[in-house]
Amino acid sequence: MTMLKTEPSFPNPDAAYEMLVEGHRGVSEAESAALNARLVLILSNHIGDLAVLKEAITLAKKAG
Protein backbone atom coordinates (compact mmCIF):
# COMPACT_ATOMS: atom_id res chain seq x y z
CA MET A 1 0.00 0.00 0.00
CA THR A 2 1.41 3.32 -0.95
CA MET A 3 1.28 6.10 1.63
CA LEU A 4 3.32 8.70 -0.15
CA LYS A 5 1.13 11.34 -1.72
CA THR A 6 2.03 11.86 -5.36
CA GLU A 7 -1.19 13.52 -6.43
CA PRO A 8 -0.89 17.32 -6.58
CA SER A 9 -1.12 18.91 -3.10
CA PHE A 10 -0.54 22.55 -3.99
CA PRO A 11 -3.46 24.40 -5.60
CA ASN A 12 -0.80 26.54 -7.21
CA PRO A 13 2.14 24.26 -8.13
CA ASP A 14 3.95 27.07 -9.93
CA ALA A 15 4.14 29.09 -6.73
CA ALA A 16 5.67 26.16 -4.83
CA TYR A 17 8.23 25.51 -7.52
CA GLU A 18 9.08 29.18 -7.73
CA MET A 19 9.64 29.32 -4.00
CA LEU A 20 12.13 26.46 -4.16
CA VAL A 21 13.94 28.04 -7.08
CA GLU A 22 14.07 31.39 -5.31
CA GLY A 23 15.72 29.73 -2.35
CA HIS A 24 18.63 28.69 -4.54
CA ARG A 25 19.07 31.98 -6.44
CA GLY A 26 22.36 33.73 -5.96
CA VAL A 27 24.07 31.07 -3.87
CA SER A 28 27.08 28.97 -4.82
CA GLU A 29 26.78 25.36 -5.86
CA ALA A 30 28.11 24.16 -2.51
CA GLU A 31 25.73 26.40 -0.58
CA SER A 32 22.90 25.19 -2.73
CA ALA A 33 23.72 21.55 -1.98
CA ALA A 34 23.93 22.37 1.72
CA LEU A 35 20.61 24.17 1.57
CA ASN A 36 19.00 21.18 -0.10
CA ALA A 37 20.39 18.89 2.57
CA ARG A 38 18.94 21.05 5.33
CA LEU A 39 15.63 21.21 3.52
CA VAL A 40 15.49 17.44 3.13
CA LEU A 41 16.11 17.02 6.85
CA ILE A 42 13.49 19.59 7.83
CA LEU A 43 10.87 18.14 5.51
CA SER A 44 11.69 14.54 6.50
CA ASN A 45 11.16 15.40 10.12
CA HIS A 46 7.92 17.15 9.26
CA ILE A 47 6.70 13.97 7.56
CA GLY A 48 7.90 11.95 10.53
CA ASP A 49 7.10 8.58 9.02
CA LEU A 50 9.87 6.16 8.00
CA ALA A 51 7.63 4.26 5.58
CA VAL A 52 6.70 7.43 3.70
CA LEU A 53 10.30 8.59 3.70
CA LYS A 54 11.38 5.27 2.28
CA GLU A 55 8.80 5.50 -0.51
CA ALA A 56 9.97 9.01 -1.28
CA ILE A 57 13.59 7.87 -1.53
CA THR A 58 12.58 4.98 -3.76
CA LEU A 59 10.59 7.25 -6.06
CA ALA A 60 13.40 9.80 -6.20
CA LYS A 61 15.89 7.08 -7.12
CA LYS A 62 13.63 5.54 -9.72
CA ALA A 63 13.00 8.85 -11.44
CA GLY A 64 16.70 9.78 -11.70
Place this chain on the structure above:
Amino acid sequence: MAERKSVYQFGYRRSADQDSKSPVRRPVVIVGAGPVGLTAAIDLAQRGIASIILDDADRIGEGSRAICFSKRSLEIMDRLGVGERLVEKGVTWKVGKVFLGEHQVYLFDLLPEAGHKMPAFINLQQYYLEGYLVERAAELPLIDLRWRNRVSAVERHEDFVRLTIETPEGEYKLDTDWCLACDGARSKVRDCLGLKFERHTFEERFLIADVKMSADYPTERWFWFDPPFHSGQSALLHRQPDNVWRIDLQLGPDANPEEEKKPERVLPRLKRMLGERQFELEWVSVYRFNCARLKKFVHGRVIFAGDSAHQVSPFGARGANSGIQDAENLVWKLALVINAEAPESLLESYDLERGQAADENIGHSTRSTDFIAPRTKQERVLRNAVLQLAPHAPFARGMVNSGRLSVASEYDSPLSTGDEEVFAGSAKLGLPVPDAPLEDREGRHRFLLQALGADFELLYVKNGARPNVPEGIRLTVIGEDLFDREGLFMQRFGATPGSAFLLRPDHHLCARMRRYDGNRIRNALARAKGLAK
Protein backbone atom coordinates in the same frame (compact mmCIF):
# COMPACT_ATOMS: atom_id res chain seq x y z
CA MET B 1 56.50 7.04 21.84
CA ALA B 2 57.77 4.96 24.78
CA GLU B 3 55.74 1.96 25.82
CA ARG B 4 53.61 2.55 28.88
CA LYS B 5 55.17 0.93 31.91
CA SER B 6 53.21 -1.95 33.30
CA VAL B 7 50.65 -1.02 35.87
CA TYR B 8 50.41 -4.54 37.23
CA GLN B 9 53.07 -7.22 36.84
CA PHE B 10 52.46 -10.92 37.40
CA GLY B 11 54.70 -13.93 37.46
CA TYR B 12 54.68 -17.16 35.51
CA ARG B 13 54.35 -20.23 37.74
CA ARG B 14 54.71 -23.81 36.73
CA SER B 15 51.54 -25.84 37.08
CA ALA B 16 51.45 -29.52 38.01
CA ASP B 17 49.45 -30.05 34.80
CA GLN B 18 52.65 -29.43 32.87
CA ASP B 19 54.25 -32.52 34.43
CA SER B 20 51.41 -34.89 33.67
CA LYS B 21 52.17 -37.61 31.11
CA SER B 22 48.76 -37.35 29.49
CA PRO B 23 46.70 -34.16 29.27
CA VAL B 24 44.78 -33.39 32.46
CA ARG B 25 41.04 -32.88 31.97
CA ARG B 26 39.35 -29.79 33.40
CA PRO B 27 35.73 -28.63 33.43
CA VAL B 28 36.33 -25.10 32.10
CA VAL B 29 39.34 -23.41 30.54
CA ILE B 30 39.12 -19.72 29.69
CA VAL B 31 41.54 -18.34 27.11
CA GLY B 32 42.34 -14.69 27.84
CA ALA B 33 42.48 -12.69 31.07
CA GLY B 34 40.93 -9.53 29.64
CA PRO B 35 37.79 -8.00 31.16
CA VAL B 36 35.61 -10.71 29.62
CA GLY B 37 37.64 -13.80 30.60
CA LEU B 38 38.08 -12.51 34.15
CA THR B 39 34.37 -11.71 34.49
CA ALA B 40 33.48 -15.21 33.32
CA ALA B 41 35.93 -16.90 35.72
CA ILE B 42 34.77 -14.94 38.76
CA ASP B 43 31.10 -15.47 37.99
CA LEU B 44 31.72 -19.21 37.49
CA ALA B 45 33.64 -19.42 40.77
CA GLN B 46 30.82 -17.64 42.60
CA ARG B 47 28.55 -20.37 41.21
CA GLY B 48 30.90 -23.06 42.51
CA ILE B 49 32.55 -23.95 39.22
CA ALA B 50 36.32 -24.15 38.88
CA SER B 51 38.13 -22.73 35.90
CA ILE B 52 41.61 -22.15 34.57
CA ILE B 53 42.42 -18.86 32.85
CA LEU B 54 45.29 -18.86 30.38
CA ASP B 55 46.87 -15.60 29.29
CA ASP B 56 49.85 -15.11 27.05
CA ALA B 57 50.98 -11.92 28.81
CA ASP B 58 52.27 -11.41 32.35
CA ARG B 59 51.26 -7.85 32.90
CA ILE B 60 48.51 -5.29 32.50
CA GLY B 61 49.39 -1.88 31.28
CA GLU B 62 50.33 -1.86 27.66
CA GLY B 63 48.22 0.79 26.10
CA SER B 64 45.01 2.23 27.31
CA ARG B 65 41.75 1.19 25.76
CA ALA B 66 38.29 1.30 27.33
CA ILE B 67 37.55 4.22 29.60
CA CYS B 68 33.73 4.40 29.77
CA PHE B 69 31.94 1.76 31.80
CA SER B 70 28.18 1.63 31.79
CA LYS B 71 25.72 1.23 34.61
CA ARG B 72 24.93 -2.32 33.53
CA SER B 73 28.61 -3.30 33.65
CA LEU B 74 28.93 -1.71 37.09
CA GLU B 75 25.91 -3.65 38.33
CA ILE B 76 27.48 -6.88 37.12
CA MET B 77 30.81 -5.91 38.66
CA ASP B 78 29.04 -5.19 41.91
CA ARG B 79 27.67 -8.73 41.98
CA LEU B 80 31.21 -9.97 41.39
CA GLY B 81 32.57 -7.90 44.28
CA VAL B 82 34.44 -5.03 42.60
CA GLY B 83 31.63 -2.57 41.75
CA GLU B 84 32.14 -0.22 44.69
CA ARG B 85 35.87 -0.12 44.12
CA LEU B 86 35.36 0.83 40.49
CA VAL B 87 32.95 3.63 41.31
CA GLU B 88 35.22 4.94 44.04
CA LYS B 89 38.24 5.09 41.76
CA GLY B 90 36.35 6.09 38.63
CA VAL B 91 35.12 9.48 37.55
CA THR B 92 31.34 9.68 37.52
CA TRP B 93 29.95 11.88 34.78
CA LYS B 94 26.62 12.58 33.19
CA VAL B 95 26.85 15.61 30.95
CA GLY B 96 28.00 15.53 27.35
CA LYS B 97 28.42 18.55 25.11
CA VAL B 98 28.74 18.64 21.37
CA PHE B 99 30.32 21.60 19.62
CA LEU B 100 30.38 22.68 16.02
CA GLY B 101 33.41 24.88 15.66
CA GLU B 102 33.40 26.95 18.82
CA HIS B 103 29.67 26.79 19.36
CA GLN B 104 27.81 24.32 21.46
CA VAL B 105 25.11 22.69 19.36
CA TYR B 106 23.87 20.03 21.69
CA LEU B 107 23.97 19.00 25.31
CA PHE B 108 22.87 15.74 26.87
CA ASP B 109 22.46 14.99 30.53
CA LEU B 110 22.22 11.31 31.36
CA LEU B 111 20.15 12.60 34.31
CA PRO B 112 20.41 9.52 36.40
CA GLU B 113 17.14 8.58 38.05
CA ALA B 114 17.47 8.65 41.82
CA GLY B 115 17.43 5.43 43.80
CA HIS B 116 19.91 3.38 41.75
CA LYS B 117 23.07 2.13 43.38
CA MET B 118 25.20 2.56 40.26
CA PRO B 119 25.71 5.73 38.21
CA ALA B 120 24.92 5.88 34.49
CA PHE B 121 28.60 5.92 33.59
CA ILE B 122 32.05 6.10 35.03
CA ASN B 123 35.35 6.74 33.33
CA LEU B 124 38.19 4.53 34.39
CA GLN B 125 41.29 3.22 32.67
CA GLN B 126 40.72 -0.35 31.53
CA TYR B 127 43.87 -1.46 33.37
CA TYR B 128 42.31 -0.59 36.71
CA LEU B 129 39.24 -2.67 35.92
CA GLU B 130 41.45 -5.58 34.88
CA GLY B 131 43.70 -5.12 37.91
CA TYR B 132 40.77 -5.20 40.32
CA LEU B 133 39.33 -8.25 38.61
CA VAL B 134 42.66 -10.07 38.83
CA GLU B 135 42.81 -9.26 42.55
CA ARG B 136 39.24 -10.48 43.02
CA ALA B 137 40.06 -13.67 41.08
CA ALA B 138 43.03 -14.26 43.38
CA GLU B 139 40.64 -14.38 46.36
CA LEU B 140 38.73 -17.27 44.82
CA PRO B 141 40.39 -20.66 45.18
CA LEU B 142 38.32 -22.05 42.30
CA ILE B 143 40.24 -19.85 39.83
CA ASP B 144 43.66 -20.86 38.56
CA LEU B 145 45.11 -17.96 36.59
CA ARG B 146 48.17 -18.88 34.53
CA TRP B 147 50.27 -16.09 33.06
CA ARG B 148 52.53 -16.60 30.07
CA ASN B 149 50.43 -19.49 28.92
CA ARG B 150 49.81 -18.98 25.23
CA VAL B 151 47.29 -21.17 23.46
CA SER B 152 48.81 -22.20 20.15
CA ALA B 153 46.50 -24.97 18.96
CA VAL B 154 42.93 -26.07 19.54
CA GLU B 155 41.60 -29.54 18.75
CA ARG B 156 37.88 -30.12 18.97
CA HIS B 157 36.58 -33.49 20.10
CA GLU B 158 33.05 -34.77 20.61
CA ASP B 159 32.72 -33.73 24.25
CA PHE B 160 35.97 -32.00 25.06
CA VAL B 161 38.57 -29.64 23.63
CA ARG B 162 42.33 -30.22 23.65
CA LEU B 163 44.50 -27.12 23.94
CA THR B 164 48.20 -26.85 23.21
CA ILE B 165 49.79 -24.26 25.44
CA GLU B 166 53.20 -22.63 25.15
CA THR B 167 54.99 -21.49 28.29
CA PRO B 168 58.51 -20.19 29.04
CA GLU B 169 59.28 -23.80 30.01
CA GLY B 170 57.90 -25.37 26.88
CA GLU B 171 54.63 -26.76 25.68
CA TYR B 172 51.92 -28.77 27.42
CA LYS B 173 48.44 -29.95 26.61
CA LEU B 174 45.24 -29.55 28.54
CA ASP B 175 41.81 -31.08 27.96
CA THR B 176 38.67 -29.26 28.92
CA ASP B 177 34.96 -29.99 28.82
CA TRP B 178 34.33 -26.36 27.88
CA CYS B 179 36.65 -23.81 26.36
CA LEU B 180 35.66 -20.15 26.63
CA ALA B 181 37.48 -18.15 23.98
CA CYS B 182 37.89 -14.70 25.50
CA ASP B 183 41.12 -14.01 23.67
CA GLY B 184 40.23 -10.70 22.11
CA ALA B 185 39.78 -9.28 18.63
CA ARG B 186 42.72 -11.21 17.15
CA SER B 187 41.50 -14.47 18.66
CA LYS B 188 43.88 -17.35 18.13
CA VAL B 189 41.14 -19.80 19.04
CA ARG B 190 38.98 -18.37 16.26
CA ASP B 191 41.83 -18.84 13.79
CA CYS B 192 42.45 -22.39 14.97
CA LEU B 193 38.80 -23.21 14.29
CA GLY B 194 39.07 -21.58 10.87
CA LEU B 195 36.09 -19.33 11.52
CA LYS B 196 35.30 -16.36 9.33
CA PHE B 197 35.32 -12.94 10.98
CA GLU B 198 34.41 -10.63 8.16
CA ARG B 199 35.39 -7.12 9.05
CA HIS B 200 34.05 -3.87 7.90
CA THR B 201 37.01 -1.52 8.32
CA PHE B 202 36.37 2.19 8.57
CA GLU B 203 38.83 4.12 6.42
CA GLU B 204 39.27 6.91 8.90
CA ARG B 205 42.27 7.00 11.24
CA PHE B 206 42.08 8.33 14.79
CA LEU B 207 44.79 9.45 17.14
CA ILE B 208 43.98 8.35 20.68
CA ALA B 209 46.05 9.90 23.43
CA ASP B 210 46.01 9.83 27.22
CA VAL B 211 47.38 13.06 28.59
CA LYS B 212 48.25 13.88 32.18
CA MET B 213 47.48 17.44 33.25
CA SER B 214 45.78 19.36 35.99
CA ALA B 215 43.11 21.12 34.00
CA ASP B 216 40.07 23.09 34.97
CA TYR B 217 37.80 21.46 32.39
CA PRO B 218 34.57 20.20 33.90
CA THR B 219 33.91 16.48 34.22
CA GLU B 220 31.92 16.29 31.02
CA ARG B 221 32.27 14.56 27.69
CA TRP B 222 33.20 17.17 25.11
CA PHE B 223 32.97 16.34 21.45
CA TRP B 224 33.79 18.75 18.65
CA PHE B 225 32.95 18.67 15.00
CA ASP B 226 35.34 20.88 13.09
CA PRO B 227 36.98 22.50 16.12
CA PRO B 228 39.11 25.63 15.64
CA PHE B 229 42.17 23.72 16.91
CA HIS B 230 41.71 20.75 14.57
CA SER B 231 40.05 22.08 11.47
CA GLY B 232 37.77 19.88 9.39
CA GLN B 233 38.01 16.90 11.75
CA SER B 234 36.48 15.82 15.05
CA ALA B 235 37.88 15.75 18.57
CA LEU B 236 36.94 14.32 21.95
CA LEU B 237 38.02 15.23 25.47
CA HIS B 238 37.04 13.14 28.48
CA ARG B 239 38.36 12.96 32.01
CA GLN B 240 39.78 9.85 33.66
CA PRO B 241 41.06 9.40 37.22
CA ASP B 242 44.61 10.45 38.22
CA ASN B 243 44.37 13.70 36.20
CA VAL B 244 44.49 11.74 33.00
CA TRP B 245 42.45 12.94 30.03
CA ARG B 246 41.44 10.93 27.01
CA ILE B 247 41.80 12.80 23.75
CA ASP B 248 40.64 11.46 20.38
CA LEU B 249 41.60 13.34 17.25
CA GLN B 250 40.26 12.31 13.87
CA LEU B 251 43.09 12.28 11.34
CA GLY B 252 41.44 11.46 8.03
CA PRO B 253 41.85 8.29 5.98
CA ASP B 254 45.29 9.08 4.56
CA ALA B 255 47.17 9.73 7.80
CA ASN B 256 50.36 7.72 8.21
CA PRO B 257 50.02 5.85 11.52
CA GLU B 258 53.74 5.59 12.20
CA GLU B 259 54.41 9.26 11.54
CA GLU B 260 51.39 10.41 13.51
CA LYS B 261 52.55 8.61 16.65
CA LYS B 262 55.83 10.54 16.78
CA PRO B 263 56.01 13.14 19.55
CA GLU B 264 57.03 15.83 17.08
CA ARG B 265 53.69 15.30 15.32
CA VAL B 266 51.54 14.61 18.38
CA LEU B 267 52.68 17.38 20.70
CA PRO B 268 51.92 20.32 18.39
CA ARG B 269 48.47 18.88 17.68
CA LEU B 270 47.76 18.62 21.40
CA LYS B 271 49.17 22.08 22.10
CA ARG B 272 46.78 23.56 19.58
CA MET B 273 43.98 21.97 21.56
CA LEU B 274 45.19 22.49 25.12
CA GLY B 275 46.80 25.90 24.71
CA GLU B 276 49.17 26.95 27.46
CA ARG B 277 48.33 24.10 29.81
CA GLN B 278 51.25 21.94 30.93
CA PHE B 279 50.69 18.32 30.02
CA GLU B 280 52.51 15.04 29.84
CA LEU B 281 51.80 12.41 27.26
CA GLU B 282 50.98 9.11 28.96
CA TRP B 283 50.24 7.05 25.93
CA VAL B 284 49.33 7.47 22.31
CA SER B 285 48.25 5.28 19.45
CA VAL B 286 46.69 5.57 16.00
CA TYR B 287 43.70 3.40 15.26
CA ARG B 288 41.56 2.38 12.38
CA PHE B 289 38.33 0.84 13.65
CA ASN B 290 36.53 -2.33 12.62
CA CYS B 291 33.13 -3.84 13.03
CA ALA B 292 32.79 -7.59 12.82
CA ARG B 293 31.04 -10.56 14.36
CA LEU B 294 31.15 -14.31 14.23
CA LYS B 295 28.01 -15.77 12.74
CA LYS B 296 27.73 -18.13 15.71
CA PHE B 297 29.32 -17.74 19.13
CA VAL B 298 28.82 -21.35 20.24
CA HIS B 299 30.82 -24.00 18.37
CA GLY B 300 30.21 -27.23 20.23
CA ARG B 301 32.36 -27.05 23.33
CA VAL B 302 34.15 -23.86 22.26
CA ILE B 303 32.26 -20.68 23.11
CA PHE B 304 33.29 -17.17 22.10
CA ALA B 305 32.65 -14.08 24.21
CA GLY B 306 33.76 -10.45 24.03
CA ASP B 307 35.99 -9.09 21.27
CA SER B 308 36.76 -12.58 19.96
CA ALA B 309 33.07 -12.90 19.07
CA HIS B 310 32.36 -9.35 17.92
CA GLN B 311 34.17 -6.10 17.45
CA VAL B 312 32.83 -2.55 17.37
CA SER B 313 34.31 0.91 16.95
CA PRO B 314 34.67 2.64 20.33
CA PHE B 315 32.04 5.34 19.72
CA GLY B 316 29.36 4.47 22.23
CA ALA B 317 31.62 2.48 24.57
CA ARG B 318 30.19 -0.83 23.55
CA GLY B 319 33.23 -3.13 23.43
CA ALA B 320 34.10 -4.08 26.98
CA ASN B 321 30.60 -3.22 28.17
CA SER B 322 29.01 -5.73 25.81
CA GLY B 323 31.70 -8.33 26.45
CA ILE B 324 31.03 -8.19 30.18
CA GLN B 325 27.35 -8.79 29.45
CA ASP B 326 28.27 -11.72 27.20
CA ALA B 327 30.14 -13.31 30.07
CA GLU B 328 27.31 -12.82 32.51
CA ASN B 329 24.74 -14.13 30.04
CA LEU B 330 26.82 -17.22 29.35
CA VAL B 331 27.97 -18.16 32.81
CA TRP B 332 24.70 -18.95 34.59
CA LYS B 333 23.61 -21.01 31.62
CA LEU B 334 26.88 -22.90 31.45
CA ALA B 335 26.73 -23.50 35.21
CA LEU B 336 23.25 -25.03 34.86
CA VAL B 337 24.45 -27.22 31.99
CA ILE B 338 27.56 -28.35 33.87
CA ASN B 339 25.45 -29.17 36.93
CA ALA B 340 23.03 -31.12 34.68
CA GLU B 341 20.15 -28.84 35.64
CA ALA B 342 19.58 -27.67 32.09
CA PRO B 343 20.09 -29.19 28.64
CA GLU B 344 23.09 -28.20 26.55
CA SER B 345 20.66 -26.57 24.13
CA LEU B 346 20.18 -23.76 26.68
CA LEU B 347 23.46 -22.39 25.36
CA GLU B 348 21.74 -21.65 22.05
CA SER B 349 19.94 -18.86 23.86
CA TYR B 350 23.34 -17.33 24.65
CA ASP B 351 24.05 -17.34 20.95
CA LEU B 352 20.69 -15.80 20.18
CA GLU B 353 20.53 -13.18 22.92
CA ARG B 354 24.10 -11.99 22.67
CA GLY B 355 23.92 -12.20 18.88
CA GLN B 356 21.01 -9.73 19.02
CA ALA B 357 23.08 -7.53 21.31
CA ALA B 358 26.10 -7.72 18.98
CA ASP B 359 23.98 -6.68 15.99
CA GLU B 360 22.54 -3.80 17.96
CA ASN B 361 26.00 -2.68 19.09
CA ILE B 362 27.50 -2.96 15.62
CA GLY B 363 24.55 -1.00 14.21
CA HIS B 364 24.96 1.78 16.75
CA SER B 365 28.71 2.07 16.51
CA THR B 366 28.60 1.95 12.71
CA ARG B 367 26.05 4.77 12.56
CA SER B 368 28.13 6.82 15.00
CA THR B 369 31.35 6.27 13.06
CA ASP B 370 29.62 7.16 9.80
CA PHE B 371 28.29 10.35 11.35
CA ILE B 372 31.70 11.31 12.73
CA ALA B 373 33.56 10.32 9.57
CA PRO B 374 31.15 10.47 6.61
CA ARG B 375 32.15 8.06 3.87
CA THR B 376 31.43 10.32 0.88
CA LYS B 377 31.25 14.01 0.10
CA GLN B 378 27.47 13.88 -0.10
CA GLU B 379 27.25 12.12 3.27
CA ARG B 380 29.34 14.92 4.69
CA VAL B 381 26.96 17.52 3.28
CA LEU B 382 24.03 15.79 4.95
CA ARG B 383 25.93 15.38 8.23
CA ASN B 384 26.91 19.05 8.25
CA ALA B 385 23.30 19.97 7.55
CA VAL B 386 22.29 18.15 10.75
CA LEU B 387 24.95 20.02 12.72
CA GLN B 388 23.95 23.37 11.25
CA LEU B 389 20.30 22.79 12.09
CA ALA B 390 20.97 21.50 15.60
CA PRO B 391 21.08 24.91 17.35
CA HIS B 392 17.86 25.94 15.60
CA ALA B 393 15.68 22.83 15.57
CA PRO B 394 15.28 20.25 18.33
CA PHE B 395 14.72 17.40 15.86
CA ALA B 396 18.22 17.84 14.46
CA ARG B 397 19.78 17.65 17.92
CA GLY B 398 18.41 14.14 18.18
CA MET B 399 20.26 13.23 14.98
CA VAL B 400 23.66 14.50 16.17
CA ASN B 401 25.54 11.28 16.78
CA SER B 402 28.91 11.38 18.50
CA GLY B 403 28.32 7.92 19.98
CA ARG B 404 25.13 6.42 21.42
CA LEU B 405 26.21 5.25 24.83
CA SER B 406 25.92 1.64 25.81
CA VAL B 407 22.79 0.56 27.66
CA ALA B 408 21.66 -2.98 28.48
CA SER B 409 20.19 -4.94 25.60
CA GLU B 410 16.58 -6.04 25.67
CA TYR B 411 16.40 -9.71 24.70
CA ASP B 412 13.63 -10.90 22.46
CA SER B 413 14.12 -14.37 23.81
CA PRO B 414 12.47 -17.79 23.85
CA LEU B 415 13.45 -17.89 27.53
CA SER B 416 10.86 -15.20 28.31
CA THR B 417 7.23 -16.02 29.03
CA GLY B 418 4.97 -13.52 27.29
CA ASP B 419 2.90 -11.12 29.40
CA GLU B 420 -0.77 -11.90 29.89
CA GLU B 421 -1.44 -8.64 31.67
CA VAL B 422 -0.34 -5.09 31.04
CA PHE B 423 2.40 -3.61 33.23
CA ALA B 424 3.44 0.01 33.41
CA GLY B 425 6.87 1.06 34.69
CA SER B 426 10.38 0.81 33.34
CA ALA B 427 10.77 -2.93 34.05
CA LYS B 428 10.43 -4.87 30.82
CA LEU B 429 10.51 -8.50 29.80
CA GLY B 430 13.98 -9.31 28.50
CA LEU B 431 15.66 -6.35 30.19
CA PRO B 432 17.62 -6.40 33.45
CA VAL B 433 15.30 -5.23 36.22
CA PRO B 434 15.68 -1.63 37.34
CA ASP B 435 17.24 -0.97 40.71
CA ALA B 436 15.20 0.53 43.57
CA PRO B 437 15.99 1.78 47.07
CA LEU B 438 14.52 -0.53 49.72
CA GLU B 439 14.82 -1.27 53.40
CA ASP B 440 15.47 -4.64 55.02
CA ARG B 441 13.78 -6.11 58.12
CA GLU B 442 16.27 -4.32 60.36
CA GLY B 443 15.46 -0.99 58.77
CA ARG B 444 18.76 -0.80 56.91
CA HIS B 445 18.92 0.70 53.47
CA ARG B 446 19.31 -1.92 50.73
CA PHE B 447 19.27 -1.51 47.00
CA LEU B 448 17.16 -4.11 45.24
CA LEU B 449 20.03 -5.33 43.07
CA GLN B 450 22.24 -5.77 46.12
CA ALA B 451 19.57 -7.88 47.79
CA LEU B 452 19.05 -10.25 44.87
CA GLY B 453 20.56 -13.72 44.95
CA ALA B 454 22.59 -15.52 42.33
CA ASP B 455 19.86 -17.92 41.21
CA PHE B 456 16.37 -17.57 39.83
CA GLU B 457 14.46 -15.20 42.03
CA LEU B 458 10.80 -14.45 42.52
CA LEU B 459 9.94 -10.97 43.66
CA TYR B 460 6.48 -11.12 45.15
CA VAL B 461 4.53 -8.15 46.42
CA LYS B 462 2.90 -9.10 49.71
CA ASN B 463 -0.79 -9.84 49.56
CA GLY B 464 -1.54 -12.40 52.26
CA ALA B 465 0.58 -15.48 52.91
CA ARG B 466 4.03 -16.21 51.44
CA PRO B 467 3.63 -18.23 48.28
CA ASN B 468 5.14 -21.68 48.12
CA VAL B 469 7.60 -21.27 45.27
CA PRO B 470 8.91 -24.19 43.19
CA GLU B 471 12.34 -25.61 43.94
CA GLY B 472 15.23 -23.71 42.40
CA ILE B 473 13.68 -20.30 43.00
CA ARG B 474 14.60 -17.92 45.78
CA LEU B 475 11.67 -15.94 47.11
CA THR B 476 11.80 -12.33 48.19
CA VAL B 477 8.61 -10.77 49.44
CA ILE B 478 8.35 -7.02 49.09
CA GLY B 479 6.55 -5.86 52.21
CA GLU B 480 8.00 -8.68 54.35
CA ASP B 481 11.70 -9.27 53.51
CA LEU B 482 12.25 -5.88 51.95
CA PHE B 483 10.20 -2.73 52.27
CA ASP B 484 9.43 -0.24 49.55
CA ARG B 485 9.13 2.89 51.69
CA GLU B 486 9.56 5.29 48.80
CA GLY B 487 7.21 3.42 46.48
CA LEU B 488 9.82 3.34 43.74
CA PHE B 489 9.82 -0.43 43.42
CA MET B 490 6.06 -0.45 42.85
CA GLN B 491 6.38 2.35 40.33
CA ARG B 492 9.33 0.96 38.39
CA PHE B 493 7.84 -2.54 38.23
CA GLY B 494 4.28 -1.36 37.63
CA ALA B 495 3.46 -3.61 40.57
CA THR B 496 0.26 -4.07 42.58
CA PRO B 497 -0.25 -6.20 45.72
CA GLY B 498 0.07 -9.86 44.71
CA SER B 499 2.21 -9.16 41.62
CA ALA B 500 5.01 -11.64 40.99
CA PHE B 501 8.18 -11.13 38.94
CA LEU B 502 10.49 -13.95 37.93
CA LEU B 503 14.13 -12.96 37.44
CA ARG B 504 16.83 -15.02 35.74
CA PRO B 505 20.18 -15.40 37.47
CA ASP B 506 21.44 -12.48 35.35
CA HIS B 507 18.55 -10.39 36.75
CA HIS B 508 16.79 -10.12 33.42
CA LEU B 509 13.03 -10.26 33.85
CA CYS B 510 11.64 -13.44 32.26
CA ALA B 511 8.03 -13.61 33.49
CA ARG B 512 5.53 -11.56 35.47
CA MET B 513 1.94 -11.79 36.56
CA ARG B 514 -0.60 -9.86 38.61
CA ARG B 515 -1.49 -12.86 40.81
CA TYR B 516 0.91 -15.53 41.94
CA ASP B 517 0.18 -18.73 40.03
CA GLY B 518 2.40 -21.69 40.91
CA ASN B 519 1.83 -23.39 37.57
CA ARG B 520 2.66 -20.36 35.52
CA ILE B 521 5.81 -19.84 37.58
CA ARG B 522 6.83 -23.48 37.16
CA ASN B 523 6.34 -23.27 33.41
CA ALA B 524 8.17 -19.97 33.19
CA LEU B 525 11.10 -21.44 35.12
CA ALA B 526 11.24 -24.48 32.84
CA ARG B 527 11.13 -22.21 29.82
CA ALA B 528 13.91 -19.98 31.16
CA LYS B 529 16.08 -23.07 31.73
CA GLY B 530 15.53 -24.21 28.17
CA LEU B 531 13.38 -27.15 29.31
CA ALA B 532 10.16 -26.09 27.59
CA LYS B 533 9.16 -28.21 24.62
